[in-house]
Amino acid sequence: MDNHLFHDDCTRFLAHTAKDAPPFDFTFLDPPFNQGKEYRRHDDQLDDDEYWNWMRDVCKLTLDHSSQGAAIYFMQREKNTENVLRVLRESGWHFQNLIVWRKKTSAIPSEVRYGKAYQVIAFATKGKRARVFNRLRIDPPVPNGYKPREKGMFVTDVWDDIRELTSGYYAGDEALRYDDGERVHKQQSPVALLLRMVLSSTNPGDCVFDPFAGTGTTLVVASQLARIGMGVEKDKVNYDCIEARLRHARDADSVVKYRKDYIHTPSLNAIWPASQAVNEPAPMLLV
Numbered sequence: 001m002d003n004h005l006f007h008d009d010c011t012r013f014l015a016h017t018a019k020d021a022p023p024f025d026f027t028f029l030d031p032p033f034n035q036g037k038e039y040r041r042h043d044d045q046l047d048d049d050e051y052w053n054w055m056r057d058v059c060k061l062t063l064d065h066s067s068q069g070a071a072i073y074f075m076q077r078e079k080n081t082e083n084v085l086r087v088l089r090e091s092g093w094h095f096q097n098l099i100v101w102r103k104k105t106s107a108i109p110s111e112v113r114y115g116k117a118y119q120v121i122a123f124a125t126k127g128k129r130a131r132v133f134n135r136l137r138i139d140p141p142v143p144n145g146y147k148p149r150e151k152g153m154f155v156t157d158v159w160d161d162i163r164e165l166t167s168g169y170y171a172g173d174e175a176l177r178y179d180d181g182e183r184v185h186k187q188q189s190p191v192a193l194l195l196r197m198v199l200s201s202t203n204p205g206d207c208v209f210d211p212f213a214g215t216g217t218t219l220v221v222a223s224q225l226a227r228i229g230m231g232v233e234k235d236k237v238n239y240d241c242i243e244a245r246l247r248h249a250r251d252a253d254s255v256v257k258y259r260k261d262y263i264h265t266p267s268l269n270a271i272w273p274a275s276q277a278v279n280e281p282a283p284m285l286l287v
Contacts (some may be wrong), residue, residue: 003219003229003246007239010232011054013059021230023067025131026195028218030189031055052083058211059091061260069131071201072121074268075101075189076089084122093124101193102160121197134200134271137264152264162192173252187214194221195255198265199271202227214230216242224255225272 004021006013072093076084081098088095094225099121107117125131139152140161165175165188175188194217198208204226210218215232215238222229223246233239245253262268 003231004224005213005216005239005242005246006230006232007234007236008232009053009234011057011061012212013232014058014065018061018065021065022207022228023070024062024065024209024230025067025070026198026202026227027062027066027070027072027209027211028189028194029056029058029062029072029211030214031212033077033080033187045168052087052277055083056087059087059093062209062211063092063126066126067131067207068127069129070126070198071130071132072101072122072124072126073197073201074124076120076122078116078118078120081120081122084120088122088124093126093281094128095124096130097123098155099123100158101164102158104160104163130201132201132203132206132265134265135271136196136200136262137266139264140263155200159193159196162190162196163193165190173250189214189217191217191221191255192258193254194218194223195258198222198225198227201273204273209233213242214238216245219246220253221255 003113006017008017059072059074059209060211066072072088074084074088085095085098100116101119107115109115138155138161139144139149142148174191199219202208202225205228207230208218208222210229210231212269213219213233216231216233219229219231219242231242233242236263259268259272262272
């Protein structure tokens with residue numbers, strides 16, 4: 001399937017350019033967290049009201065251009081959970097789950113409260129019922145004292161089997177880095193995370209949207225699963241990085257190695273055709 005990559009501000013894109021795009025069936029919303037990080041094209045220290053009003057605008061504009069029953073996955077810091085749920089509700093999305101993505105290798109320590117070892121991902125839909133929800137089965141390690149599961153288990157709202165890329169710990173070859181080892185983008189989401197969300201909430205041919213494309217992981221996954229990928233990125237350095245990543249497939253980006261994790265999913269061949277179990281760059285429209 002084609003990937004469509006736009007060099008633009010997401011709010012402007014949603015308000016104008018999106019009218020010519022197919023309706024979104026899935027959106028991954030992973031914005032800057034407003035925590036004072038240095039970005040080339042963004043002020044990450046906005047007033048709280050300004051920031052959350054902006055997030056509500058993005059959510060509302062995305063809803064307006066989404067198909068009925070479309071899914072949105074809004075990732076944020078755990079301390080912002082209340083605001084995330086409020087913004088989704090006020091913009092018209094219907095809350096389904098609060099997913100806890102537990103980090104495997106890092107935690108943020110604190111001297112006045114418990115250390116923070118997870119992020120939240122709010123899953124919501126346009127309307128009360130999802131147009132697509134594929135119940136995935138995985139086969140995680142069995143805890144001591146428990147019997148092995150012959151057919152795995154359904155994915156729950158706690159994801160503790162996907163390793164993060166944003167910690168200071170070495171995470172293999174997947175994180176995009178400069179020659180000196182510095183990460184190209186501080187907030188890179190792992191391929192395995194997007195794979196689970198896209199498999200759960202879309203079918204082949206559906207339109208997958210990422211308004212803060214970053215380093216393009218959402219598009220990388222969409223192209224390997226026969227979905228239409230649409231991404232918006234306003235930072236030219238990041239935009240060029242995504243373009244290069246989509247044109248030249250990397251072994252580290254391949255989703256094929258994760259297929260075995262979902263072999264107990266009855267509908268696997270329908271939602272992830274075996275013919276798509278390869279890692280090849282998808283045709284791309286650059287705007």
